[in-house]
Structures are given as structure tokens and as C-alpha cells.
Amino acid sequence: MIREKDRPLLSWKASYSVGVASVDEQHARLIFLLNEFRSAIEENHGCEVLERTLGRLSEYAETHFAYEEQLMERCAFPDLEAHRRLHANAASRIRGFMESAELPRDTLCSVVLVFVQNWLLNHIMGADKAFAERMQAHGIT
Secondary structure, X not given: OOOHHHOOOOOOOHHHOOXXXXXXXXXXXXXXXXXXXXXXXXXXXXXXXXXXHHHHHHHHHHHHHHHHHHHHHHOOOOOHHHHHHHHHHHHHHHHHHHHOOOOOHHHHHHHHHHHHHHHHHHHHHHHHHHHHHHHHHOOOO
């Protein structure tokens, strides 16, 4: 029997695919890192492990954002600047969480987890899917 805490927070689903393999792979990696952060929280790891895990998630997210923006530039995506702002806002929020000393650690971890999970799924299913057709039309698959 699988215990609730052993289940991943999120699992990659075909419905998350934007039809561009490299972007899908990066999205799946972000989901893996989010699950890793959740595991660190549930296993009651110390602040150092949580900070390192969240740091990996944050760094990879910024790498992914830069990659997506590069693809959008190649496709002359008309909403590139709006998409960049979405990325910048998310990165800023995550950095803000990492620097926050105002909330107790358990509360802060829960807030970060919920924010990243919701933001990532909404972003993939909305903004990223919006430029998927354009990438495919430019031969990016």
C-alpha cells in the first residue's frame, strides 16, 4: 500500500505536453524538483536541506524561463514581453520566499509549495500552451 506522503505531489501527464519535447522535458524536471522539495518538507529536513532543495528548483526554473524566452524570440512570438513578465514575477516571488524571515519555516514551506505548484500548472496549461502552436509552426518540436 502506498502511503499518502509517498505519492508525488504532481506527476507528469500527457495533458501537460506543449508538443515541444525539450520544453516538456524541462517541465517534467520542474515537477520532479517540486516533488523533491515536498519530500524534504515532509521528511522534516533542516533549513539547510530545504534551502538547497528550493535553490535547485529556483535555479532550474530561471534556466527554463531563459530557454523558453529564447524559443519565443526565434518564433517572433508576439506576446514575448508579457510572457517574460510572467517569468520575472514568478522568479521574484520565489526569491522573495527564499529570503523571507517573517513566517515560521513550516508555514513558509507550505506557502512556497502551494505557490509553485499552482503557478507551474497554470503557466504550463495556459501561457505555455498559447505559444506551442507557434513553435511547432516554426519547426520546433
